[in-house]
Structures are given as structure tokens and as C-alpha cells.
Amino acid sequence: MANFTISRCNFPFIFLLSSFYFLTLTLIAEPISSSGPKPLNNSSNPNFDSEITLLGDAALAGGGSYVNLTRPWVSSSGLLLRRKPFKFLDGNLSNPTSFSTEFAFSMTPDGGDGLLLVFAPGDLGSRLSGKGGPFGIKGDNRFLGIEFDTDMNGDMNDLNANHIGVDVGSFVSLAVGNVSKLNLVLNSGEKLKCWIDYDASSKRLEIRLGKMDESRPYAPISAYGIDMSGMWRGEDVYVGISSSNSNGNSSQISSVYSWNFRLRNVPKSMHSLPVNPRGYLDGHGESLSVQKRGVCPLTVLAGMIFVTGCGALVAFVMLFLWAIIISRHTEFPAEFCPKPAEFRYEKIDVVVEKDVDGIKY
Template identity: 35%
Template sequence: MPSPASTFVVVVVFLFVVSLSDRDCEAADKDHDFCFSFDGLEKNRSFDSEFALYGDAEMSGSAVRIAQPAYSSSGRIAFRKAIRFFGTKPGFSSSFSFSISRGDGGALAFFLSPSGLPLVSAERDRLGRSTGDVAVRFGRFNVEKLGELGGSFIEIDVEGETLTRSSNLTEVGLILNSGEKLRSWIDYDGESKRIEVRLSQARNPRPRNSSVSYSIDLSNVLWREAVFVGISFSSGNSTHTSSIYSWNFSVKHGAPYLMHSEPLNPDSFLVRSTESPSVHLRKASPWGVFMAMVFAAACGAMLAFFMMLVWAVLAARRPVAPVESPVGVAYGKIVSAGDTCLDNVK
């Protein structure tokens, strides 16, 4: 029978291994509170439970094809759980690889949309506009439509207003509607109050300089309510298609808030926070949980040791049974008291 000490050691080692094997991207990135990732259906078996496709979007091999090769086709991919930002300096980072088929027209957009608005399908706007509070759009249009800004461009919109637009990306060898696989990095830093967008070929590393940037405080926009995060595409008056090959998103001072599999319908049920968001989104430290489990295991081992000790003491104190044996009586030596008295009288 194993000793309590060896049992305790085995339990501690088991709990430690479990705690290490249960790490995810949330625990791996210490600088962010929450993150999710998509890197092809074959590498992410939980795709259906984490992501939702709307409109004409569908899986195509290990990628997501957002729009079909048809006029006015549109669709989007979105993370199923809304994200709630909190803290004094909320921020987020997103990177994704994509491609847009050859030709003019159509636009792809990364967006943060209020959770109170249903994400049924992407809007069929030729600029790929969405209902998002924050949107970054990638598109290419004819010169006669957008003047000197014709060609490939990146646009930053907040609450429906265009804040800034990049110069012609074609001049630096970046053509969005070429069918080439590209990668974009979108970062909003709550410390510097600045949003930056980078773009390069997917095979190249992250550029040092941003393609377009803008200084703005998005705290009030991010605090207003929980948001859905997604990527949309609209072909407009063309037959373009667009595919998403990978997508990573992380937030600083934020976490999943509305734990529903589908976006809510505001006409039926709308949840708004009436208390401090930090109360709802407080997360337990992984090491704190691990130490609590170790403490519980130690208490269990001590209890088992005490019970074994009591059992050993009780087993050592065996009861002593009396030995039964016949008692002999010397009848011959018994003298009647009455006979003795008679002899004395005589």
C-alpha cells in the first residue's frame, strides 16, 4: 500500500502537468487579456463553435471565402462572442492574411460592431462599409472614381466617418486586387491613443513603418458596449471574391462578455452593463487556481494520513478475552459446620 507522502507527490505532479497542458493563446500572451486565432479549418477543430459565417461566406478548403464570384456578393466572418473593453487604456491588435481576386471594385473591411446590432449579413455597399464603430477598409478603385487616390488604398473609419486614407499603395508595390496573398496588422494602443495599419505580402515579416495611422482616443467608443469583431467583403459592381487564410485577434483590458452562440437581436433582448465591467470580467489567475488545487490536495493527503494513523492505533489495541477453565472443588475436605459443633459438645 503506497504511503501518503508518495500519493501526495503524485497528485502534485499530476496537477502541475495538467496546468501546463491547459494553456491557450490567452495564457501564452501575458500582455493581453484575451485572444483568439484562426489558421485554417484543419488546424482549428473548434472553428464552428468560435466563428460564424454570414451572407455569402463559406469554407473553401482550409480558408474562408467571404464572397462569391457574382455581382453584389457580400459576406463576413465574425467571432461568435462579443468582446467587452474595460480599464483606462483599452487596446486591441489584429492580423490576418487574405487575397482579393483581380479587377477593379470591391473592398474588404476589418470591423468592430456594436453587439446590439445583429450580424445577419454584410451590407451590400460598394466600399464594403459595415455597421462597425471602428472599421479599417482595403480597396482598389478606378482613378476616375477617386481621383488621385485611385488604385489600392487603406481607409480608417470611426462611427461612419473617414478619418484618414493612405496614399496609393500601388506605388510601393502593393496591389490589393491582384490575387496575391497579403497580410495586414491593425493595432490600437490605448497608451499612445493611436491606431496603425500595416500591409505587406504574406511571405514578408511585419513592416517597421505603418501604411497608414491616425491619432485618436477610442476609449469612449470601446467602452460604450460590447462589440463583435469580424472581417467583411463586398464585391460591389464586380465579380470579385476574397478569401481569409488566417486571423489573430487580441485585446488589452477586455474579455468575452455576452456568452451567446449568436449575436443578440436588440428587439428581443439587449444586455447593457449597469455595473463596473471589471466586476463581470475579472479573471482568475492560472497560478492562483493551481495553488488552490495543490492546497486542496495537501489537505486531502493530510486527512488520509490521519485516518490511516487512527486505523493503525485501533488495530493495535486488540481486546483480551478471559480464559475459561473448570474450577475444582475438594468435596472431601468440606466439613459440615453443624457436625463440628456436635463433636465439641460431646
């Protein structure tokens, strides 16, 4: 009887201990992740655009005032996705699309991959994976990313552990901006703000960075030449902000405080550079192939008027200089001043004589 009583008393304790043990093993094996899409209520948070969804570990924080993309454990990843796609070329493949976006963010000093603004065709949400690659993005090479990297990896052309890079098709950065030159640290926990602009007419991508309470900088920290219209033509393209902790000791928390994304469509007739879908990217990301355009009669007329005006101006200047030079080397005779002179007059008597023959002498 005594043994039976003891076993009954210990049973609840053993059961609780066993439950706690199995729960601990489950948490260690696979962190809690809310992978299902969660729409962000824009009416309660005007700092974010509408049509935004939270995926992975991304969740509202601070009473719904901002979003944490990651949680402080290994293999945590999250995505802030704009679930409404857009096209870089319209249905007629004529009017390229430009965009401007700005977002405020912060990253804790703990180890982590950093932050990535990513563009990709198809289902971007299906590429989210904490173990699939840097910044939690996996899949094929058809993507464009602007990385805010807090990890130094020489194989990825990383400048340091505090840089911005432009990635096309891989995470080997083709253009790198040194954030340290701005006296900023990406993973200092300070709130920073980024402005990214793409102009379809010049095919130029510009990235600016500053503190959250400062105005937009004049000079970009990095600029890159690329024809995004040629990359995806009329395909549906999605854009999102992702982050992950893929390293063994990563516990970084990446937070986003605001995000606005705007599209601009400019008629093809106003583009300074025509679209060349086959030359969307050159070897160094600086020069772009340009198609030849027909000669415009108005352009020819304007050129002739300009040349004529320049010729007339040059002729006038030469005549003016010639007149100055000639006037310096011409000698004029001195002015003659007449002086009074005295004259003396004498009276001469002429005597006429006749000879005998009557001839006068």
C-alpha cells in the same frame, strides 16, 4: 390518336424546359446565399481563432484551409465574425483595452469593393447586406473600419484604387495609405498580410502591410490617433472582416487565409495618456486632448536633482575654460642667471697726527 401520342412525347421536354427557365429567373433575381451563421471549426484549421462564425456568402474553400468571403456575382457579400464581444473599458471604466490583430488575404483582379476590418457595437451580423453599402456593411454611423479598397471613389476621399483607409462613422476615409508605394497591388490575387495594432495608452492605431511570406514591416503604411475607449466606453463591441460586390459589374472573390485577434489590458497607472471619453476623435485624427495630472513629489525631486547636476556641470566647464584662458595671457619674468664679477681691493694707510694742543687730525 396521332396528336395525343405526340403531346405525350413532348410533355417531359416541355416540363424540363419550363423548370430550367423558372430556375434561371430565380438565380438571376437573387443569388444563392447561405446567410445563416456557420461556426468555423478551429480544431481543423489552426490558422483562425476560435469563436469565429461565417455569415452571408462566406464559406470554407480549399478543403477547409481558407475562407472565401464573396462569390463571383453581383451583390455577393460575406462576413467573418468574431462572435465573442469585448469591451474597450472594463466595468469600472478604468482600464482601457488595446488590441493586435493580423490576417492574410487575397483579392482577385475582378471589380469589387475590397476588404474591411470593422468594429461596431451591437449585432454586427445584422448589418451585413450586399446591397446596403460598401463592403456589405449597412447601419448607423457607430463603427470603425480599416478598408482595403480596390475601387476609386473621389467622394469617399479615395487616393486611388489601391489604398488603405481609416473610416470612422462613414466610408469617407480620414487617413489614407498608398499601397502602390509598397510595390503591392491589393487585387492582384497575391497573398498579402496585414498587421493592425491599437495602443490604448498612446491612443494610436497603426496599420502595416506586406507579402504573406515576409516579416512584419517596421514602419506602418498608415497611422491614426483615436481614443476607441471613448467611442464605446463599456459597450460590447464586435469585430469582423467583411467584403462585397456592390458594383454593377463586380465579380471579385475575397479570400482570408488566417486571422488572429488578441486583446491586452494595461492598468491605468501605467498609461502615459489618461482616457478622455469626450475627446476620442479630433478634427484631423492626429492630436488628442490630454487631461491635466497632479504634480508628483518624486517628479519634483528628480527635477531638482537633475537641475543641480546640470548646474554643477556647467560651473565646472566654465572654471576649466577660465583656467585655460588665463594661463594663455599671463607673462612670467625670465629666469635671472648671475655672472661672476672681479673685484680689486686696495690697502689704504691712515696717518693720525697730533698738533701741539694734543688734537688729532
